[in-house]
Amino acid sequence: MNVTIQAPQTAPMHDKTPQGATLRLRDLVKRFASGPPAVAGINLDMAADEFVVLVGPSGCGKSTTLRLIAGLETATSGDIEIAGKRVNDQGAAQRDVAMVFQNYALYPHMTVAQNIAFGLRRRGVSRAEAKAAVAEAARALELTDLMHRMPGDLSGGQKQRVAMGRAIVRNPRLFLFDEPLSNLDARLRLTMRTEIKRMHARVPTTTIYVTHDQTEAMTMADRVVVMNAGRIEQIGTPMEIYNTPVSRFVAEFIGAPAMTFADGVLTDTALTLGNGLRLPAPATPHRGPVTLGLRPEALRLASTGLPARLELLEPLGAETLALWQTDALGPVWVRLNPRPDLRPGATGCLQPDMTRAHLFDPQTGQRLT
Amino acid sequence: MTPRVGDMLTYLAGIVLAALFLMPLLWLVSLSLRTPAEVYLGAARFIPEAPTLDNFRQILTDGAFGTYLWNAVKLCALGALGAVIVATPAAYAASRFTFRGKGPLMVGILMVQMISPLVVIIPLYRYLDRLGMLESHLSVIAVYMAIGVPLSVWLIKVGFDTIPPALEEAAAIDGCNRADILMRITLPLAAPALASAFILNMIMGWSQFLVPFILLTRDGQLPIAVAIYNFAGSSSASTTQLLAAACLVAVVPALAAFLALQRLIVRAIMAGAVKG
Numbered sequence: 209m210n211v212t213i214q215a216p217q218t219a220p221m222h223d224k225t226p227q228g229a230t231l232r233l234r235d236l237v238k239r240f241a242s243g244p245p246a247v248a249g250i251n252l253d254m255a256a257d258e259f260v261v262l263v264g265p266s267g268c269g270k271s272t273t274l275r276l277i278a279g280l281e282t283a284t285s286g287d288i289e290i291a292g293k294r295v296n297d298q299g300a301a302q303r304d305v306a307m308v309f310q311n312y313a314l315y316p317h318m319t320v321a322q323n324i325a326f327g328l329r330r331r332g333v334s335r336a337e338a339k340a341a342v343a344e345a346a347r348a349l350e351l352t353d354l355m356h357r358m359p360g361d362l363s364g365g366q367k368q369r370v371a372m373g374r375a376i377v378r379n380p381r382l383f384l385f386d387e388p389l390s391n392l393d394a395r396l397r398l399t400m401r402t403e404i405k406r407m408h409a410r411v412p413t414t415t416i417y418v419t420h421d422q423t424e425a426m427t428m429a430d431r432v433v434v435m436n437a438g439r440i441e442q443i444g445t446p447m448e449i450y451n452t453p454v455s456r457f458v459a460e461f462i463g464a465p466a467m468t469f470a471d472g473v474l475t476d477t478a479l480t481l482g483n484g485l486r487l488p489a490p491a492t493p494h495r496g497p498v499t500l501g502l503r504p505e506a507l508r509l510a511s512t513g514l515p516a517r518l519e520l521l522e523p524l525g526a527e528t529l530a531l532w533q534t535d536a537l538g539p540v541w542v543r544l545n546p547r548p549d550l551r552p553g554a555t556g557c558l559q560p561d562m563t564r565a566h567l568f569d570p571q572t573g574q575r576l577t
Numbered sequence: 578m579t580p581r582v583g584d585m586l587t588y589l590a591g592i593v594l595a596a597l598f599l600m601p602l603l604w605l606v607s608l609s610l611r612t613p614a615e616v617y618l619g620a621a622r623f624i625p626e627a628p629t630l631d632n633f634r635q636i637l638t639d640g641a642f643g644t645y646l647w648n649a650v651k652l653c654a655l656g657a658l659g660a661v662i663v664a665t666p667a668a669y670a671a672s673r674f675t676f677r678g679k680g681p682l683m684v685g686i687l688m689v690q691m692i693s694p695l696v697v698i699i700p701l702y703r704y705l706d707r708l709g710m711l712e713s714h715l716s717v718i719a720v721y722m723a724i725g726v727p728l729s730v731w732l733i734k735v736g737f738d739t740i741p742p743a744l745e746e747a748a749a750i751d752g753c754n755r756a757d758i759l760m761r762i763t764l765p766l767a768a769p770a771l772a773s774a775f776i777l778n779m780i781m782g783w784s785q786f787l788v789p790f791i792l793l794t795r796d797g798q799l800p801i802a803v804a805i806y807n808f809a810g811s812s813s814a815s816t817t818q819l820l821a822a823a824c825l826v827a828v829v830p831a832l833a834a835f836l837a838l839q840r841l842i843v844r845a846i847m848a849g850a851v852k853g
Contacts, residue, residue: 278746278750279749279750280746280749280750299749299754300746300749300750301749301750301751301752301753301754305750306750307746307747307750309743309746309747310743311741311743313741313743313744313746313747314747315744315747315748315762316744316766317765317766326748326751327750327751327752330748330751330752330753330757331752374747374751
């Protein structure tokens with residue numbers, strides 16, 4: 209299914225004034241009854257109409273952060289400011305945010321039209337105005353033919369669009385997405401990802417998008433917030449996060465296939481890995497034990513280098529990923545051209561490009577510059 | 578044992594069980610269709626020679642019988658409604674909030690269900706007497722409510738459990754306060770559980786005998802079950818066929834309600850039993 213979401217006609221398309229509000233989180237903490245805090249003091253400043261993706265493994269506090277912003281959870285301490293105003297004491301109903309839930313959360317006893325109109329009617333919009341706005345949103349999301357259906361009769365993708373319609377129809381100050389694509393099949397997920405981004409370009413609104421999928425994070429965000437154990441590991445543009453991960457955690461989490469790591473000792477002349485292999489020293493003032501990180505594109509096939517044996521090939525069309533087994537680094541992924549003249553079992557040499565190597569402190573996992 | 582033999586034994590057990598419950602009912606039907614003369618023929622005339630609906634006509638045109646029937650409907654319906662109204666907030670709290678002692682409290686509520694009214698009827702009588710509430714429908718309704726609340730709390734709680742909290746959160750973000758959410762989202766979605774609790778309470782109230790028998794004595798206030806008992810105690814065998822007809826008329830509403838709504842009831846009881 210190829211769905212094109214058009215922006216509602218009522219929304220000003222080329223207006224320079226921001227639609228959304230700024231968001232500021234100050235030392236935000238959320239502690240549940242037992243265990244360590246789910247959110248352990250995070251700080252974040254979002255510009256109006258910015259698209260920020262919170263990404264991290266399960267249990268890292270990203271969804272809790274979103275729920276705190278929505279007003280579905282109460283912060284243990286810290287401040288949440290929307291448009292410069294502290295909203296900690298306001299309920300979800302007063303914050304003028306819209307949220308798209310992972311399981312869509314459509315009201316099963318209401319038609320599609322009633323679902324979309326519900327929020328407007330609750331906020332005192334007249335029946336006629338609500339009807340017009342709903343019709344507009346339905347047109348934008350190609351839902352017009354489904355307006356009298358019940359949510360139970362809709363496919364996953366249709367439910368997803370109704371959930372989006374319910375959110376956009378209100379012109380909220382903040383758009384919150386809680387893993388909205390995780391229940392869709394791979395193809396639809398890809399389409400909806402593009403459409404959400406396109407929607408944001410046409411009707412900019414401050415948007416916070418939670419996902420555990422690093423590809424979604426990289427492709428959709430203006431800025432990515434990588435979270436780990438209730439804390440923010442790094443905030444940056446997708447390319448900043450990819451090119452200069454501040455910690456081994458971020459380096460491991462962002463990028464597919466994953467970065468390869470190996471411990472070694474850095475001296476003035478060389479980086480010596482555990483098994484005695486010596487590599488040229490990267491340009492850094494640091495000396496002593498380090499963890500070397502190499503992304504798949506930092507290694508290439510060469511006539512000299514690390515001896516390696518090809519274990520398997522993953523042809524992706526535009527390129528092919530190759531998993532090599534090496535003595536020095538263990539298993540490493542390398543990006544190859546689409547049709548490499550290789551078969552599993554083949555041997556060769558891998559040459560690391562040390563200008564693209566990442567170095568981390570073996571103890572703290574922090575990036576070494 | 579082959580599955581086929583197992584099936585046959587299951588059916589056999591089913592037939593025996595059904596016969597156990599159906600025989601008295603069929604016997605009642607047989608008696609209610611007989612003339613006074615045939616009543617004395619007992620089992621020999623299981624199928625009456627000249628079936629008559631006269632007994633039903635006599636019962637249904639009797640003004641007092643109508644009053645008894647109405648009393649029963651009123652006591653059951655208000656008792657059931659009251660139980661559901663009282664149980665709903667408790668069930669909501671049990672389903673949605675975590676609080677200290679929730680587990681023991683829920684078990685405690687269920688334990689109340691296991692106390693037979695027989696055990697508490699004497700203190701209850703003295704208690705209501707002291708309050709000056711004897712001879713009043715209100716007291717019977719209150720007792721029906723109390724009897725119905727524990728099961729209703731559990732049944733409705735399970736109903737609430739099946740409603741994803743995300744729906745309530747979506748409604749909160751859409752601008753609803755807690756009362757709005759309950760009225761517009763949660764209760765409409767819990768309708769099957771609420772209806773089942775109401776119907777089960779109706780049926781329990783309908784078959785209730787002891788409570789109205791002890792608490793009510795004035796003839797005009799009696800529900801059908803007590804009235805039939807009084808009638809049986811005061812009449813001779815010559816009115817057996819009338820008694821049978823009256824019993825059938827009294828039993829049929831509960832049976833009809835159960836048969837018509839059994840799917841709903843089973844669904845409500847089974848809700849949460851399997852992963853949805």
